[in-house]
Amino acid sequence: MSIRINPDLCVGCGNCREVCPGSLLFKDKENNKTFIKYPDECWGCTSCLKECEFEAISYFLGADIGGNGTTMHVKEEKKELHWYIANHDGSKKIITIDKTKANSY
Ligand code: SF4
Ligand code: SF4
Numbered sequence: 001m002s003i004r005i006n007p008d009l010c011v012g013c014g015n016c017r018e019v020c021p022g023s024l025l026f027k028d029k030e031n032n033k034t035f036i037k038y039p040d041e042c043w044g045c046t047s048c049l050k051e052c053e054f055e056a057i058s059y060f061l062g063a064d065i066g067g068n069g070t071t072m073h074v075k076e077e078k079k080e081l082h083w084y085i086a087n088h089d090g091s092k093k094i095i096t097i098d099k100t101k102a103n104s105y
Contacts (some may be wrong), residue, residue: 001043001044001060001061001062002036002039002040002042002044003036003039003043003044003048003057003058003059003060004057004058004060004071004072005014005033005034005036005056005057006056006057006058006071007031007033007035007056007057008037009054009056010032010033010034010054010056011033011054012027012031012032012034013053013054014027014034015051015053016034016047016048016051016052016057017034017052019047019048019099020047021045021047022038022041022043024036024037024038024039025037025039026042027055032102034056034064039062040104044045044059045063046059046074048076049072050071050074050076051071055058055073055075055084057071057073058071058072058073058086059071059073059074067070067088068088069087069088070085070086070087071085071086072084072086075077079098079099079100080096080098080099081097081099082094082095083095083096083097086088094103
């Protein structure tokens with residue numbers, strides 16, 4: 001389980017680096033962009049994804065959790081989270097979650 005950062009989309013704002021509870025994200029001194037230094041230690045809390053306003057970070061569903069390379073990224077709009085899922089077979093899906101009802105039963 002880990003994340004992927006697209007260097008073409010990262011603007012180097014540093015927001016993700018500030019929220020990672022494991023201090024796994026670092027600034028590349030050459031281009032100011034962020035990279036994950038210890039991907040094996042990422043436990044997929046998704047904090048960094050939610051902080052990135054540039055959709056540069058994707059959640060990577062690897063073989064360790066039964067995935068085949070599917071990626072997910074999230075966009076926050078007011079009270080909703082939109083999860084964009086890109087499946088390994090090329091298909092795509094969007095799951096929208098109402099944050100105000102996320103903890104209701
Ligand atoms: S929050 Fe996004 S744009 Fe900002 S440094 Fe992290 S990956 Fe780059
Ligand atoms: S998903 Fe969580 S643990 Fe993994 S890099 Fe992002 S903030 Fe850190």
